[in-house]
Amino acid sequence: MDFHLSEEDLDFKQMARELAEKRIYPHALEFDEKGITPPELIKECAELGYFGFTVPEEYGGLGMSATAFMGVLEELCAACAGFGIMLSVHCSLTCEIIKLFGSDELKQKYLPAMAAGEKIGAYCITEPNAGTDIAAIATTAEDKGDHFLLNGTKTFVTNAGFADVLIVFAKTHPEEGRKGLSCFVVDKASEGIMVGAPEKKCGIKASDTREINFSDVKVPKENLLGNLKEGFKMAVVILNSGRIGVSFQAIGIAQAALNEAIKYSKERVQFGQPIANFQAIQFKIAEMATRLDAGRLLAYRASQLKDEGKPCHRESSMSKLFCSQMANFVCNEAVQIHGGYGYIKEYPVERYFRDARVTELYEGTSEAQRMVISRDLLKD
Ligand SMILES: Cc1cc2nc3c(=O)[nH]c(=O)nc-3n(C[C@H](O)[C@H](O)[C@H](O)COP(=O)(O)OP(=O)(O)OC[C@H]3O[C@@H](n4cnc5c(N)ncnc54)[C@H](O)[C@@H]3O)c2cc1C
Incomplete structure (x- = not known):
């Protein structure tokens, strides 16, 4: 498709x-x-x-x-x-x-x-005490005349270990809540940046996830992205892109899991015949493929709206919500079709099952997506 x-x-x-x-x-x-x-x-x-x-x-x-x-x-x-x-x-x-x-x-x-891939980027918004509630971030960027002074801690930063360019959200006007957020491009080589040890994760272990601490980091004035106090607005716009990306990550994992499940069901013989002959297995495969295609349609709708410059806030959240749940469902069923072997590392569905889990967590949890979708539907 x-x-x-x-x-x-x-x-x-x-x-x-x-x-x-x-x-x-x-x-x-x-x-x-x-x-x-x-x-x-x-x-x-x-x-x-x-x-x-x-x-x-x-x-x-x-x-x-x-x-x-x-x-x-x-x-x-x-x-x-x-x-x-x-x-x-x-x-x-x-x-x-x-x-x-x-x-x-x-x-x-x-x-x-x-x-050119010579400099890798990382995106730093989440903090130990501010995940879904972005407005609660405590990192500050104080205006010091010819530069901003950045202080705070970001957590769960993907690519943190080898990134060169950090996008950092910080409060320039702490008393104004989410309206006081601004966003900066920060060179990771700047003095005062400390990167933590890699997090030990359940899945997507080939990605690098770490905490980053900023202690009196000088950020040139010209490295402010957009205007002061536009950070929240920018985060909302950019999350659409990220959510579409995670949707396709989920689709990729689910497609791989479905392919493996189909292959295995034709090879595995029980009761003298391939398990693919059993209707219980056939129906699982039908359900997995149908949900996968539905997710793909939602995801392509969102990405095409984005390419056309049309609003896609609700659509990217719908896509992310559905695709991440779909991937978890498909991978769970793929493990089930493999029986005990699905729980063993020799078969890739074990990895897909672990990798799918995070798609419901980052770039906004499934609960956060439901908040975005319902708010949009219920607004006047
Ligand atoms: C592997 C990995 C990589 C990541 N990469 C990055 C990255 O590169 N950059 C970055 O900035 N962040 C990154 N994150 C962070 C990720 O985006 C956050 O973990 C996510 O936004 C959730 O925040 P939290 O973990 O603080 O959960 P919390 O916000 O504490 O949520 C805990 C639970 O409460 C629910 N909840 C919270 N508020 C509400 C509410 N109002 N109503 C109903 N339920 C609610 C949540 O849905 C969740 O179930 C990454 C996370 C992981 C695991």
């Missing part, structure tokens, strides 16, 4: 599938067990232009649509969801926010190196 993917988009998707099948999937269990984001694969993807997929050509990117990028992301996530989310955070959150809200000077300064 290709929705409205152009020939060019499909070529990119096919190329990504070949890369994923040959270079990523065969090592995905090793990446998972060692908890590594392999630098040589980052380099390979950079050479293919993936790090600047949606960055305009004038800043060194491929200038492709978000929808085309989603095709590539799905394929990478089907092979290794941890590797895929590294790229999604870099492109859909970090490059995207600079592209949408950065001054021309900031775009010139950061986007070419980011598009």
